[in-house]
Amino acid sequence: MTESPVRLHHVDEGPRDAPVIVLSGSLGSTLEMWRPQVGPLTERFRVIRIDHRGHGGSPVPPGPYRIADLAGDVIALLDDLGLEQVAWCGLSMGGMVGMHLGSEAPQRLTSLTLCCTSSNFPDTTVWADRIKAVADGGTAPIAETVVSRWFTPGWAAEHPDVVAEAAAMVAGSSDEGYLASCQALEVWDHRDRLPAISVPTLVIAGSADLSTPVEPHARTIVDGIPGARLEVLEAAHLATIERADEATPLIAEHAAGR
Numbered sequence: 001m002t003e004s005p006v007r008l009h010h011v012d013e014g015p016r017d018a019p020v021i022v023l024s025g026s027l028g029s030t031l032e033m034w035r036p037q038v039g040p041l042t043e044r045f046r047v048i049r050i051d052h053r054g055h056g057g058s059p060v061p062p063g064p065y066r067i068a069d070l071a072g073d074v075i076a077l078l079d080d081l082g083l084e085q086v087a088w089c090g091l092s093m094g095g096m097v098g099m100h101l102g103s104e105a106p107q108r109l110t111s112l113t114l115c116c117t118s119s120n121f122p123d124t125t126v127w128a129d130r131i132k133a134v135a136d137g138g139t140a141p142i143a144e145t146v147v148s149r150w151f152t153p154g155w156a157a158e159h160p161d162v163v164a165e166a167a168a169m170v171a172g173s174s175d176e177g178y179l180a181s182c183q184a185l186e187v188w189d190h191r192d193r194l195p196a197i198s199v200p201t202l203v204i205a206g207s208a209d210l211s212t213p214v215e216p217h218a219r220t221i222v223d224g225i226p227g228a229r230l231e232v233l234e235a236a237h238l239a240t241i242e243r244a245d246e247a248t249p250l251i252a253e254h255a256a257g258r
């Protein structure tokens with residue numbers, strides 16, 4: 001059973017009459033992770049960045065959460081804003097929400113861009129361990145390890161300010177919200193629903209992504225969604241930050257229907 005929707009904290013920018021793109025982030029992030037995309041995308045889109053439940057400025061209802069709950073929050077937000085259809089771009093957990101919407105509410109989407117994400121995590125011990133760590137000590141002690149998977153070592157060494165900001169974002173996440181979201185990822189399995197996704201789909205993966213490696217995660221999604229296209233960037237898990245120069249035009253062109 002899914003929970004009642006919560007009102008999502010969001011930032012809504014760009015021309016009011018432009019096509020709408022929604023940007024949805026990863027576990028432990030806030031809508032600030034999309035800062036590199038805001039300038040370029042607002043030149044041609046109304047850009048709505050969201051914090052999922054348990055994250056950033058959004059409410060933190062009691063867990064466990066399910067991806068269907070996060071998607072229900074999104075539908076409620078689109079209804080509130082009077083938006084029939086939007087282009088979706090989500091990274092990791094945000095991509096999972098996009099896949100759920102793509103199969104269960106495709107009439108609300110014009111396109112899907114799925115970045116560094118997965119339709120299932122076969123090794124659930126990753127999540128059991130993460131849940132225990134956060135239950136024991138909160139998000140602060142795991143922040144550095146989590147962020148070590150977000151950027152390649154070379155890029156991280158050249159951008160210590162970005163790495164420090166990302167670590168502060170994870171450390172500043174609600175412990176309850178993070179843990180309840182890990183519980184959603186622990187049971188997430190959308191593999192059987194991928195063929196039901198009928199909206200045009202672009203999958204962006206990072207060749208050095210250790211959290212959701214191209215094989216098998218991106219490959220399973222591309223093989224499962226009819227007509228889906230794969231682009232692999234030289235990046236780790238947060239490819240939209242590390243390779244913003246390549247990721248942002250790919251996101252824009254796909255959302256524009258090209």
Ligand SMILES: O=C(O)CCC(=O)CC(=O)O
Nearest residue numbers: 026027092093146149211
């Ligand atoms: O980033 C996500 O939304 C889920 C995958 C993940 O937890 C990445 C990581 O911390 O390794």
